[in-house]
Amino acid sequence: MPEQIRLKVGGVDPKQLAVYEEFARNVPGFLPSNDLSQPTGFLAQPMKQQAWATDDVAQIYDKCIADLEQHLHAIPPALAMNPQTQALRSLLEAVALARNSRDGIAALGLLQKAVEGLLDATSGADADLLLRYRECHLLVLKALQDGRAYGPQWCNKQITRCLIECRDEYKYNVEAVELLIRNHLQRHLSIVHLDSIQLNNGHVVYSSMENGLHYMAVAFAMQLVKLLLVDERSVSHITEADLFHTIETLMRTSAHSRANAPEGLPQLMDVVRSNYEAMIDRAHGGPNFMMHSGISQASEYDDPPGLREKAEYLLREWVNLYHSAAAGRDSTKAFSAFVGQMHQQGILKTDDLITRFFRLCTEMCVEISYRAQAEQQHNPAASAAIIRAKCYHNLDAFVRLIALLVKHSGEATNTVTKINLLNKVLGIVVGVLIQDHDVRQTEFQQLPYHRIFIMLLLELNAPEHVLETINFQTLTAFCNTFHILRPTKAPGFVYAWLELISHRIFIARMLAHTPQQKGWPMYAQLLIDLFKYLAPFLRNVELNKPMQILYKGTLRVLLVLLHDFPEFLCDYHYGFCDVIPPNCIQLRNLILSAFPRNMRLPDPFTPNLKVDMLSEINIAPRILTNFTGVMPSQFKKDLDSYLKTRSPVTFLSELRSNLQVSNEPGNRYNIQLINALVLYVGTQAIAHIHNKGSTPSMSTITHSAHMDIFQNLAVDLDTEGRYLFLNAIANQLRYPNSHTHYFSCTMLYLFAEANTEAIQEQITRVLLERLIVNRPHPWGLLITFIELIKNPAFKFWSHDFVHCAPEIEKLFQSVAQCCMGQKQAQQVMEGTGPS
Structure with a gap:
């Protein structure tokens, strides 16, 4: 080997390195790379060069080699000469070369080989071999991504570069790119x-x-x-x-x-x-655009040389200023001096530099928190309060800096600049959180992000005029932030997320202080995000300890809302019940038991209560959910036509197939469409009755297209579909209003007109299962069930299902006594009580 490039003890010198860099810039299959020698890349980080000399990295490579060899040994001899098998052998050699040389050039070549190999994989090959081929290439990339080696930031950046520079026939391999994304090797x-x-x-x-x-x-x-x-x-x-x-x-x-x-x-x-x-306004430069821009920019690590050091210095200076005795609560004097330092360091020159500064500060504060929490793991005797105080020391100072920058950015009257900056910073924190969550997975810690969000929320809701003028936009920014971080997207953040959305200041600002109830729809969306996450666990009754804690926390939030903001639950009951699984009785009862604070509920146990004489019973409730939005346009067109003219004549016969989405038991029906159909037909029926100068009753709801639809559903649906249909009716049995009255009459009419006892038994089940859980119980549910068991016209106590087993009979007797009192219940059951 020529003297100029022969390796010597002590590593490569600059001349030798230049030769290898030239090779790296001209990798077959890729466009020439011009920035490998830039100081912002991997080679400019001597700390990484030292890392390659550790035993950890050697162990990572050794394990990778062992796994690859195991995969190769498992390939059948008949496929030994297959091109993909040959490619795996070549990949193994590249890993061995990188392990022996332990330098950045070899690692980069290995990464490029693994990425190009994934992109070059053809789905027409042997299925088992293709699966093994892809697994091996992912295995190599994950080894390089290991934090003890090159780490996720460098690795993901180089993968991105490979995807940009490779040939078109490679880069448009959707399966390969999706594999990289699924395995947290590529994101944006x-x-x-x-x-x-x-x-x-x-x-x-x-x-x-x-x-x-x-x-x-x-x-x-x-x-x-x-x-x-x-x-x-x-x-x-x-x-x-x-x-x-x-x-x-x-x-x-x-x-x-x-x-x-x-x-x-x-x-x-x-x-x-x-x-x-x-969630995203389409105008570039708008608040939501700024937030999503911040999320994207949180993954940009090609910072200018020296920026990290400047950010670290400035953050340390600010933390010291913030905690100094002379700073005071406002920190205005210290802030003015600090802004001067930011100018001197060039941080405020461009929006890009400001964005990178916030990202670096966020990462450093989070890393300090991780180190502090790691101390507690190594030293269990350490006080949790002291550890938290260490974390908060930097986090609180950083949050104060953000708040002051938002408060003082632009002119005092220029709210746009302040809101855009806030959204950009929130987007950066969200982006850092999501990446941290993806990379650390089970090791992810919620504490630093929870502290940033809650302290920033409190800072920006302080009673100051400049903050009051942007309060609604501030709350909107936080709602968008929490929606992006909803539990289905960041399950490791769910406890902190629930604490944030249930914080007393946040709830009060969203539901009470914001004028014209403009915060209600946003807060309703956050609760729907929570219910959607809980739904599969609750539906399958898979409540392990963590989910039990989350479920109990959800119940407590609903109890607070039921007590302090019942009108909010009233107005959004439909949207909430739409995403809560049918078997979640108590959760749904809490929502359906809400009634306006200015209403005094009549006692449902009052003897001879005349529901139709109540003043509130003809007033329609407010429903703020667009429940018709889920209806396909043609279906709604046919439905409206049938309600008006009873045509098309095939509407009823095709109704079940329109509601059914599969043949899988437990998932046969479109629950959202059933809920929408029931409420829409009911509201149209009430309007139809009112137009005729009548009010809903057992006599006025009959012989109409509306009741034809309900009776058809009761008869034509199977047990699963009928249960969902009856639940949709029961969801409208709430406080005294026109919907409660109509649907109560409808439920009783369906019971009375049922052509089989199976329908009557299922109606009873739907009502009863909502009554045998802990209180509260919806008012409309109680008056419907009391009427059913008390009115001899329904002959409830003569049905076989009431007496099918001693324990069932005792249950009915117990519920009857609770509803009507022991003496009256006994009379009704014996058929001697008053009608």
Whole structure:
């Protein structure tokens, strides 16, 4: 080997390194790389060079080699000469080379080989071999990503670079890219469309053009969006924010080139838009755009040289200023001096530098918290309070800095600048949290993020004029933040998340202090996020200890809302019940028991109570959920037509098939559509009765298209579907109002007119199971059940299911005594009581 490149004891010198860098810039299959020698890359970090000399890294490589050899030995001899088997042997050799050389160039070459190998995998090969082939390449990438080696930041950045620079026939492999995302090896993706604006901000950017529209890139992006965000959201840690630029580009492409767009693009965008626009305003530069921009920029690690050191110095200086005796609560004087230091260090020169400064400070504060909590693990005798105080020392100072920057940014009257800065910072913290959550997984700690959010919320809700002027926008920013971090997206953050959304200041600001109830829909969305996360566990009764704690916390939040904000639960009861599983009786009862504070509920146990004479019984309740939105347009058109003209004549016969979505027991029916159908038909029936100058009663609700639909459902549906249908009716049995009255009459009418005892038994079950749980019980539920068991017209006590077993009979007797008193219940059961 020539003297110039021969290795010597003590490592490589700069001349030798330049030779290897030249090789690295010209890797076959990739475009030349121009920035490997830049000081911001891996090679400029001598601490990493030292890391490669440790036993940990050698062990990582050794384990990787052992695993690869095990996979190779398991391949059948008949596939020994298969190209994929040969590629695995070549990959093993590359791992061995990297293990022996232990330098960044070899590691980078190994990473490129693994990424290109994944992208080059063809699905037409032997299925078992293809699975093993992909697993081996992922195994290598995860080894490089290990925190004891190069770490996730460097590894993910280099994977992104590989995806950008590789050939088109590689980069549009959707399966391979989805594998990288699923395994936390790649996150942010964006494409560019017909307006040549480069969205290259450190993410994957596909920018080649073809007559204004690159069909390969658009088709690839469509498949990726459909796979990650539409088809049952196969990768739970990916949110709309991660595909923000991709969706933006596809939407513009669909709008500008609808006639020439790839097949299915407009329809895909219609589906995505319904989930996407609810949380993201489309105007660039708006608050939500700033937040999602912050989330994306939280993964940009190619910082200018020396920026981390500057950020660390400034953060340390600010922490000292904040905690100094002379600082005081306001810290205004210290803040003015500190802003001067930020100017001197060049941090305030550009928005990009400010963003990176906040990201670095967030990461450093979080890392300090992790180190402090690690001390407690190594020293169990250490006081938890002292450990928390160590964490809060830096976190509280950082939060105060954010609050002061928001408060003093721009002119005093310029609220836009303040809100945009707040959203950008919240987005950065969210982005750091999501990445931390994905990488650390079970080792993730909630404490630092919870402290940042709660202290910032309190800081920005202080009684100061400048903060009061932006209070609603501030609350909106926090609601958007908590929605992005909803439990289905960051389950490791769920306890802290529940504490945040149930904090007394947050609830009071959202539900009481914000004028015109503008905070109600946002807070309702957060509760729906919570119920959606709990639903599968509650539906399958899989309540392990952590889920039990979360469930009890949810009940406590609902009890607070029931006591302090019952009107909120009244107005959003439909949306909440729509996502709560049918078997969650008590959770639903808490919501349905709410009634307006200015109403005095009549005692449902009053003898001879005349419900139809109550003044409130003809007043329609307010429902703030768009319950008709789930109805397909053609279905609603046919439904409206049937209610008016009883046509099309096939509507009733096709109704069950329209409600059924599968043949799988327990999941046969579209529950949301059943709920919407029941409430819509009921409200239309009430309007129809009122238009005729009548009020709902057992006689006025009959012989109508509305009751035809309900009776058809009661008879035609199987046991599962009928149970869901009857539950949808029972969900409207609440406080005295026109809906409660109508649906109470409907339930009793269906019982009386049932052609089989099975229907009557199921009606009884739906009512009874809501009464045998702990209080509270909805008023409408009580008056309906009392009428059913008390009125001899229904012959309730003569039915066989009441006496089918001694324990069942005792249960009915017990409930009757609770509802009517022992003496009256005994008379009714014996058939001698008053009607």
